[in-house]
Amino acid sequence: MSEYQNKAVKLLASTVSDGSLMDLNDRRDAFLHRALELYFAAGGTEDAIQPMVEKVYSTSKPRVDIAVGDVLYKLAGIGHACDIDIIQAGYNKLDDAKQTFAGEHHHP
Numbered sequence: 001m002s003e004y005q006n007k008a009v010k011l012l013a014s015t016v017s018d019g020s021l022m023d024l025n026d027r028r029d030a031f032l033h034r035a036l037e038l039y040f041a042a043g044g045t046e047d048a049i050q051p052m053v054e055k056v057y058s059t060s061k062p063r064v065d066i067a068v069g070d071v072l073y074k075l076a077g078i079g080h081a082c083d084i085d086i087i088q089a090g091y092n093k094l095d096d097a098k099q100t101f102a103g104e105h106h107h108p
Helices: 003-013 022-040 046-056 065-082 086-104
Strands: none
Touching: 022 046, 046 065, 065 086
């Protein structure tokens, strides 16, 4: 795994249960929530989602590693169109999550 992925998983492990961390259903649902949030943030409309769902489910199910690569490829395109360094955005999220987690667990 990459340095970023290792740091993200370590932080995630400190915020969810071990069962949830390794539960593909939990990880998948959390990803879908954030993917839809990104779609909305980038100007996507709710009425366009169902046709996309139908298109996805009308094809053969891809391997997870291929689908992850496709997501990263398309995410790079969104980052480019929005003039965002996606890797820096990821590290910023880790920093914010660490600070939030530290604040929640700091008892003076």
